[in-house]
Amino acid sequence: xxxxxxxxxxxxxxxxxxxxxxxxxxxxxxxxxxxxxxxxxxxxxxxx
Amino acid sequence: xxxxxxxxxxxxxxxxxxxxxxxxxxxxxxxxxxxxxxxxxxxxxxxxxxxxxxxxxxxxxxxxxxxxxxxxxxxxxxxxxxxxxxxxxxxxxxxxxxxxxxxxxxxxxxxxxxxxxxxxxxxxxxxxxxxxxxxxxxxxxxxxxxxxxxxxxxxxxxxxxxxxxxxxxxxxxxxxxxxxxxxxxxxxxxxxxxxxxxxxxxxxxxxxxxxxxxxxxxxxxxxxxxxxxxxxxxxxxxxxxxxxxxxxxxxxxxxxxxxxxxxxxxxxxxxxxxxxxxxxxxxxxxxxxxxxxxxxxxxxxxxxxxxxxxxxxxxxxxxxxxxxxxxxxxxxxxxxxxxxxxxxxxxxxxxxxxxxxxxxxxxxxxxxxxxxxxxxxxxxxxxxxxxxxxxxxxxxxxxxxxxxxxxxxxxxxxxxxxxxxxxxxxxxxxxxxxxxxxxxxxxxxxxxxxxxxxxxxxxxxxxxxxxxxxxxxxxxxxxxxxxxxxxxxxxxxxxxxxxxxxxxxxxxxxxxxxxxxxxxxxxxxxxxxxxxxxxxxxxxxxxxxxxxxxxxxxxxxxx
Numbered sequence: 380x381x382x383x384x385x386x387x388x389x390x391x392x393x394x395x396x397x398x399x400x401x402x403x404x405x406x407x408x409x410x411x412x413x414x415x416x417x418x419x420x421x422x423x424x425x426x427x
Numbered sequence: 428x429x430x431x432x433x434x435x436x437x438x439x440x441x442x443x444x445x446x447x448x449x450x451x452x453x454x455x456x457x458x459x460x461x462x463x464x465x466x467x468x469x470x471x472x473x474x475x476x477x478x479x480x481x482x483x484x485x486x487x488x489x490x491x492x493x494x495x496x497x498x499x500x501x502x503x504x505x506x507x508x509x510x511x512x513x514x515x516x517x518x519x520x521x522x523x524x525x526x527x528x529x530x531x532x533x534x535x536x537x538x539x540x541x542x543x544x545x546x547x548x549x550x551x552x553x554x555x556x557x558x559x560x561x562x563x564x565x566x567x568x569x570x571x572x573x574x575x576x577x578x579x580x581x582x583x584x585x586x587x588x589x590x591x592x593x594x595x596x597x598x599x600x601x602x603x604x605x606x607x608x609x610x611x612x613x614x615x616x617x618x619x620x621x622x623x624x625x626x627x628x629x630x631x632x633x634x635x636x637x638x639x640x641x642x643x644x645x646x647x648x649x650x651x652x653x654x655x656x657x658x659x660x661x662x663x664x665x666x667x668x669x670x671x672x673x674x675x676x677x678x679x680x681x682x683x684x685x686x687x688x689x690x691x692x693x694x695x696x697x698x699x700x701x702x703x704x705x706x707x708x709x710x711x712x713x714x715x716x717x718x719x720x721x722x723x724x725x726x727x728x729x730x731x732x733x734x735x736x737x738x739x740x741x742x743x744x745x746x747x748x749x750x751x752x753x754x755x756x757x758x759x760x761x762x763x764x765x766x767x768x769x770x771x772x773x774x775x776x777x778x779x780x781x782x783x784x785x786x787x788x789x790x791x792x793x794x795x796x797x798x799x800x801x802x803x804x805x806x807x808x809x810x811x812x813x814x815x816x817x818x819x820x821x822x823x824x825x826x827x828x829x830x831x832x833x834x835x836x837x838x839x840x841x842x843x844x845x846x847x848x849x850x851x852x853x854x855x856x857x858x859x860x861x862x863x864x865x866x867x868x869x870x871x872x873x874x875x876x877x878x879x880x881x882x883x884x885x886x887x888x889x890x891x892x893x894x895x896x897x898x899x900x901x902x903x904x905x906x907x908x909x910x911x912x913x914x915x916x917x918x919x920x921x922x923x924x925x926x927x928x929x930x931x932x933x934x935x936x937x938x939x940x941x942x943x944x945x946x947x948x949x950x951x952x953x954x955x956x957x958x959x960x961x962x963x964x965x966x967x968x969x970x971x972x973x974x975x976x977x978x979x980x981x982x983x984x985x986x
Binding site for chain 1: 501505508509511512515516520523636637639640641642643645646647648649660690691692695696699702703706707710776780
């Protein structure tokens with residue numbers, strides 16, 4: 380660290396919603412699956 | 428551009444610098460200058476990460492790419508949410524707990540000084556090249572469109588970035604990014620609305636989609652696996668995930684963003700915001716390119732979008748016949764498109780596809796002629812498609828704003844790059860090897876000077892890139908992927924392989940890089956896979972070397 384200053388130690392904290400981080404991660408992964416599914420439907424609908 | 432557009436452009440550029448400086452005015456210590464005193468909220472970090480990624484060349488290239496190749500490029504980002512979740516669970520809390528300024532500082536805590544120095548060197552080479560190119564590519568595109576010498580646009584962008592980045596530090600960079608990203612999104616929405624409103628009255632929105640679909644442009648998902656194909660679901664999910672892991676987990680230009688968070692949770696939220704917003708945003712940008720394609724089905728575009736090449740090729744003897752062939756193909760395609768909008772029949776679609784083929788062939792021949800008159804081996808006008816659309820069809824005032832947005836997209840990437848290069852130069856090189864016991868004030872000024880140095884370097888590199896390094900741009904894009912696999916591998920070893928020590932990590936990185944370079948030189952494997960291959964080689968060789976040498980490991984930094 381520098382002579383007269385240190386990098387501030389920051390706190391870990393629970394997410395603002397869903398209470399636990401693994402649940403938030405699961406929502407993100409579910410979102411990815413939904414997006415790919417929607418894009419696939421879009422591709423099929425407008426295929427040449 | 429009209430006088431009003433120039434005024435809007437100037438006002439926008441001044442506002443970026445002013446806002447960045449105002450936000451960064453309290454950066455009086457090294458921690459404030461390099462890490463914003465760890466006070467940043469998640470939305471500012473998230474938008475800043477997004478802005479740094481969305482460089483100007485990505486912005487104008489992505490729309491152009493959709494014009495010529497459709498929307499399949501969006502699959503490149505499918506691995507990003509997977510990577511973000513992994514990083515939130517691993518790298519973010521580890522880096523915060525280690526209380527580091529740079530990701531490479533952590534490598535010395537975990538392994539040794541030699542491994543830190545090696546990865547620092549790799550970062551400085553790779554990101555240093557990228558900084559020059561980030562400035563050069565949009566400067567050239569904008570210079571052609573604005574009719575200014577590229578040295579002027581390079582110097583203008585470089586000077587503005589150097590001012591607010593060197594004076595305001597990461598806080599100025601981050602808040603300027605937030606401002607820029609907000610206006611970028613607004614400008615994109617405007618661009619889409621104008622493209623749709625300019626379609627002929629008999630072409631509805633669904634009619635436009637039918638035309639784009641018939642041309643094969645609405646293809647965001649391709650399931651077929653091919654090692655040599657850059658954009659399909661599998662290369663996106665696997666290769667894209669490894670690339671995103673390397674970029675967000677090991678590249679200081681990104682790591683530094685989430686190290687500014689006021690808590691681990693805020694840093695996580697900034698990455699997860701990107702995980703959810705990035706794919707829809709890229710889809711949206713590509714969709715604008717598709718709508719520009721449909722617009723140019725009805726409004727005849729120039730035979731090439733590169734204004735200088737277009738002017739030069741007109742004096743060529745082949746030009747009149749080529750232009751006539753192009754006009755006829757465009758006319759047939761336009762008539763077939765009207766038929767699709769009216770009936771949606773398969774016959775109309777087949778007729779459109781046949782006309783599109785002739786149109787593409789005429790454009791391809793025009794590209795060959797353009798390459799010849801330009802004295803280049805390969806000609807590509809993709810970067811000029813969106814700029815041509817903006818200049819030709821956007822209303823007065825909005826043109827200046829959109830050009831300003833493209834300027835600022837370039838500046839947000841460059842500011843992040845030179846800021847991170849300066850941070851690594853000071854923390855991992857200067858303080859580590861040259862002057863370990865300076866005062867905080869000394870390092871603050873050294874950081875400012877390092878930022879200015881890297882900014883000047885980027886300007887000098889970009890100013891000379893067009894004079895003797897013409898093919899370098901393409902090469903440098905590949906160069907980035909040549910190093911990420913090795914960098915990712917060493918961090919995976921650090922986080923997950925507790926029995927691997929410094930020697931295993933150091934030689935593992937070198938082995939990984941050797942294999943990546945061999946793959947690049949001797950195979951046709953698409954570049955996204957280099958990250959996967961390199962990472963695995965580093966892990967396997969690192970584990971094997973450590974086991975063979977019976978290394979003792981520093982456990983304190985692992986937990």
